[in-house]
Amino acid sequence: MIGAAELQWRMDFTIGSALRVGWATYKMRPWFFAGVSVLIGVALLAPAALIQTVSGNSSIIASLVSVFLVAPVSMGITSFYLAAHANPETATLSALWHFRPYWKFVGASLLLWPLNAVGEAASGISYALLTVASAMVLVWVMFTPFIVIDQELGPVDAILESIRLVRGHYWLLLGLLIAQGLIVAAGTIALLVGILVALPVVALSSVQAYRVLLYKAGPRQT
Structure with missing residues (x-):
C-alpha cells in the first residue's frame, strides 16, 4: 500500500522524484532488472554485428541501417519498462517480445x-556543438518511443504529443x-557492473516522467 507522502512524490514531477521512483522500482526486483539488462545487451550484439557488416566504414549508413535492425x-525495451513501471512485481520477460507497431x-x-546522425558527420569542436544542439532538441521528442508503443500513434502524431507533454x-x-x-557514466566507471543498476533506474525514471506528464497534460486533442 502506497502512503500519502509516497503517492505525492510519485505524482509530482521533479528530477529527484523521477529518479526516486526509478530507484524504488528497481529495488523491488534488483536481480530481475539486472538480468534484463544483460539480456538486452546480448540481444543488441547480433544487430550490431550485422550493421557493421552492411555499412562498412560509413557511420552515417550504420546509423541509418540500425534504425531498421535495432x-x-x-520496441521490446520500451514495452518492458512501460510494463515494469506499471506493475514491477508482476512484469515478465514476455514484455520484451513486442513488435507492434x-x-x-x-x-x-x-x-x-x-x-x-548529424553529429557523426562532423569532428572536433563541430561535433561537440552539434551533439549539444541535438541533445537540447532531443528533450522535445524524448517521449516519442513511449507514445508509439503505449498509444500506438503514428510517427508525426507521436512527436507532436511528446512536444505537448514536454511544454512547460x-x-x-x-x-x-x-x-x-x-x-x-558512473555505472560504467564502476567496473561496468554498475551499469546493470544504472540502465534500469534511468529507464524507469524516464517512464515515470512520461506517465506523470501525460497525466498532467490531460487528454490529447484530436
Whole structure:
C-alpha cells in the first residue's frame, strides 16, 4: 500500500522524484532488472554485428541501417519498462517480445534519425556543438518511443504529443537527461557492473516522467 507522502512524490514531477521512483522500482526486483539488462545487451550484439557488416566504414549508413535492425529490440525495451513501471512485481520477460507497431516505430525513428546522425558527420569542436544542439532538441521528442508503443500513434502524431507533454517542463527534463547521463557514466566507471543498476533506474525514471506528464497534460486533442 502506497502512503500519502509516497503517492505525492510519485505524482509530482521533479528530477529527484523521477529518479526516486526509478530507484524504488528497481529495488523491488534488483536481480530481475539486472538480468534484463544483460539480456538486452546480448540481444543488441547480433544487430550490431550485422550493421557493421552492411555499412562498412560509413557511420552515417550504420546509423541509418540500425534504425531498421535495432527497432525490434528497442520496441521490446520500451514495452518492458512501460510494463515494469506499471506493475514491477508482476512484469515478465514476455514484455520484451513486442513488435507492434513496427512500421510506426521505424517511421518515428527515421524522423528523429538526424538528431543522432548529424553529429557523426562532423569532428572536433563541430561535433561537440552539434551533439549539444541535438541533445537540447532531443528533450522535445524524448517521449516519442513511449507514445508509439503505449498509444500506438503514428510517427508525426507521436512527436507532436511528446512536444505537448514536454511544454512547460523543458528545463526540468533537460536536467533529468543530464542526471541520467551522469548515472550511466558512473555505472560504467564502476567496473561496468554498475551499469546493470544504472540502465534500469534511468529507464524507469524516464517512464515515470512520461506517465506523470501525460497525466498532467490531460487528454490529447484530436
